[in-house]
Amino acid sequence: MTMRKIWMNRWFSVAYHYVKLIRDNENGEPFTFYGTHPNIDHVSLAASDVKEVEPEVEGEAYIAFCLDFCQRHGIDLFIPRLHMELIAQHLRRFEEIGTKVMVCGDLELLQNMMNKEKFYRSLEGKGIVEIPNYRVVQTADEFAKAYQELTEAGERVCFKPTEAEGGMGFRILKKDSDPLTDLYGWVTLETTYEEAHRTLSSVERFEDLMVMELLEGDEYSIDCLADAEGNLLAAVPRLKSEGRVYHLEYSKELLEISERIAENCRIPYAFNVQVKYNKGVPKLLEINPRMSGGLYITCLSGVNFPYLAVKSAFGEVFPKPNPKFGIKASYVEQAVTLSFTESEA
Structure with missing residues (x-):
């Protein structure tokens, strides 16, 4: 049975489990695993057979690194996490060197x-899944209007950047705050409308924020x-x-x-x-x-x-x-x- 080579670039720590699960497959199929990360001691690399330091570069420089890595090691399958969109734009270049890439090839x-x-707009009105009530804002005034509309509709309100992974930038808006109680309590994802509005008012425009009903x-x-x-x-x-x-x-x-x-x-x-x-x-x-x-x-x-x-x-x-x-x-x-x-x- 041919020993196929799989490479996972900068992943989360759970990649350790993915490698174990693939390696311990029910068919006894053998694989050699390659892992890269800017931190050579990152635990995601611990289950790999070969690990290397990944450069912190972007754009064409990162694609050049990926292509070189695949060619040097004869990678059969590349499973990217970092820069998935960028890598998907260059799938043909990976195909030309004989490397398959486990990524969605539909760029749009x-x-x-x-x-x-x-994504919400692409699904709205199609009967696929219900979409939360939301507004996308770029100014403090737009934020204030969105908050007012949602609260008047009887919703508790939260917000998050439109382009963020996991819980990055997610906040729940609460009505009242006791700074001393907050200081002595657990760190939470909550903030007040006044605090958020004051921060957002410090700039003329900010990157897209989605203000939405709290589920x-x-x-x-x-x-x-x-x-x-x-x-x-x-x-x-x-x-x-x-x-x-x-x-x-x-x-x-x-x-x-x-x-x-x-x-x-x-x-x-x-x-x-x-x-x-x-x-x-x-x-x-x-x-x-x-x-x-x-x-x-x-x-x-x-x-x-x-x-x-x-x-x-x-x-x-x-x-x-x-x-x-x-x-x-x-x-x-x-x-x-x-x-x-x-x-x-």
């Missing part, structure tokens, strides 16, 4: 998913697996409960949402749909066109999402997986050796 779709406003119900991450054409093969809703507890739940409503998204968007390989309930209605937060941070927990369903996504990227056909639901799960820290230098006793 990928660009939309990277920008919350564009106050249960939050689900739906991990999805598709083939190279975007045909959905499996989906598992994962509910984040108290603390570190997760539930892998069967939900007809959420599975139908993932099916509609897959049918209309045709996102290939592994992707993640985040929805949150408000007043009994599941509404879209965002879609991540990559493996999610909690995907290794979802794999307790019996579906090896990372490995099957790799098989899809290689164009291989496999039986449609049958995930198990009704699983309650959590996680613990794990000690990982980053390097070992033998010394004299």
Whole structure:
């Protein structure tokens, strides 16, 4: 059996789990893993067979680095996290050197998913998934108007940059604040409207902010697996409960949402749909066109999402997986050796 080579560029620490899951696949298929990161001691590299320092460059310089890395090491499959959009623009150059890339090749779709406003607009009115009530603002006056309209509609309000990963820039607007109580309390994502408006008023214009209704119900991450054409093969809703507890739940409503998204968007390989309930209605937060941070927990369903996504990227056909639901799960820290230098006793 041929030993194929997989490279993952600057990923989150959970890439450690992805590599383990792909390596420990049910078919005993062998792989050699390559990892790069600006910090050679980053834990995402700990499961790789070969690791190198990644340069902190952008644009064509980064593409040149990627192409050189793939050629030097004979990489069969490149699984990018950093600069996915840029890399997708140059897929042909990777194909010419014999490297497959596990990324969405539909540039318009990928660009939309990277920008919350564009993606919301692309889905509005199509009956695919409910979209939160929102406004996009660039000035303090627009922010004030959006806040007033949403509060008058009976909504609690939050905001987030239209282009941000994870929880970066997310804030919940609260009515009152006691600075001393806040100082002695836990650090939170809350701020007052007055504080936010005062900060935003310090500049004439700022980068796009999405001011939207706060979704106050249960939050689900739906991990999805598709083939190279975007045909959905499996989906598992994962509910984040108290603390570190997760539930892998069967939900007809959420599975139908993932099916509609897959049918209309045709996102290939592994992707993640985040929805949150408000007043009994599941509404879209965002879609991540990559493996999610909690995907290794979802794999307790019996579906090896990372490995099957790799098989899809290689164009291989496999039986449609049958995930198990009704699983309650959590996680613990794990000690990982980053390097070992033998010394004299």
